[in-house]
Amino acid sequence: MNGHPLLEAREVTVRFGGLTAVDAVSAAFAPGELVGIIGPNGAGKTTFFNALSGVIVPSAGELFAGGASLAGAAPHRFAQQGIARTFQTPRVFAELSVAANIDFGLQFAGRKREAPPLLKDAGTILDLIGLSAQAALPAAAITPSQQRLLEIGMALATRPRLLLLDEVAAGLTEAEVEAMARLIRRLRDELDLTVIWIEHAVSTLLRHVERVLVLHQGRKIADGLPSEVVRNAEVIEAYLGDEMVEPA
Ligand SMILES: Nc1ncnc2c1ncn2[C@@H]1O[C@H](COP(=O)(O)OP(=O)(O)OP(=O)(O)O)[C@@H](O)[C@H]1O
Numbered sequence: 001m002n003g004h005p006l007l008e009a010r011e012v013t014v015r016f017g018g019l020t021a022v023d024a025v026s027a028a029f030a031p032g033e034l035v036g037i038i039g040p041n042g043a044g045k046t047t048f049f050n051a052l053s054g055v056i057v058p059s060a061g062e063l064f065a066g067g068a069s070l071a072g073a074a075p076h077r078f079a080q081q082g083i084a085r086t087f088q089t090p091r092v093f094a095e096l097s098v099a100a101n102i103d104f105g106l107q108f109a110g111r112k113r114e115a116p117p118l119l120k121d122a123g124t125i126l127d128l129i130g131l132s133a134q135a136a137l138p139a140a141a142i143t144p145s146q147q148r149l150l151e152i153g154m155a156l157a158t159r160p161r162l163l164l165l166d167e168v169a170a171g172l173t174e175a176e177v178e179a180m181a182r183l184i185r186r187l188r189d190e191l192d193l194t195v196i197w198i199e200h201a202v203s204t205l206l207r208h209v210e211r212v213l214v215l216h217q218g219r220k221i222a223d224g225l226p227s228e229v230v231r232n233a234e235v236i237e238a239y240l241g242d243e244m245v246e247p248a
Pocket residue numbers: 016019021039040041042043044045046047048200
């Protein structure tokens with residue numbers, strides 16, 4: 001990537017009428033980083049993700065992938081740049097089999113990108129996400145936590161460089177959350193992926209990421225090591241009355 005960040009937001013602002021959901025947020029993400037995004041309800045986390053993945057066009061500011069501007073780019077251009085994401089509510093094809101959902105993602109795999117062995121085909125991807133035994137079941141028949149894994153598998157099938165995860169641990173049991181966190185680290189370590197992970201469960205996230213961004217009322221109020229961020233007075237203030245940041 002010629003020393004450029006994989007993805008960079010410069011002063012990205014998203015307005016909905018009179019509401020500024022994301023307010024001049026700048027952040028650069030380097031290859032191989034595992035970064036968390038936290039913030040109280042309505043802080044702008046998902047809206048920022050929507051801008052990073054091309055789902056919505058920022059009202060102001062710019063995005064760069066590998067140093068090239070993505071201004072005005074359609075969502076498929078973001079996908080071509082290797083940006084893949086999951087949604088807060090998993091978007092899987094309920095009536096298709098688990099394997100067919102992965103096949104759908106594979107259709108979007110960048111042809112030029114060489115497939116890492118773990119992402120070679122639907123079989124290897126199902127092994128990686130732990131859903132081989134469910135391959136033939138309709139997606140509607142698997143559990144909600146398995147549907148989250150399936151959505152990650154569909155995103156992986158596109159062979160991304162950057163994976164955006166929106167609350168993939170929501171509603172999971174403690175054991176499932178730990179398994180999800182191990183999977184995410186493995187993806188980063190073995191697939192050389194950059195991962196940006198939004199999670200409402202702050203203490204979980206802080207245990208597993210190396211860097212964390214904090215959004216509050218659309219603004220980025222902190223960006224650094226989890227151990228530093230939890231001591232930041234503005235961060236503590238932002239969480240008062242919502243949920244306290246528990247020490248990592
Ligand atoms: N499509 C939209 N139209 C109007 N307002 C919106 C839209 N999407 C989000 N908002 C508003 O923008 C603000 C930020 O919302 P966003 O969903 O990005 O926050 P969040 O940090 O992801 O919150 P949560 O943790 O509750 O998911 C909120 O005030 C929300 O009501």
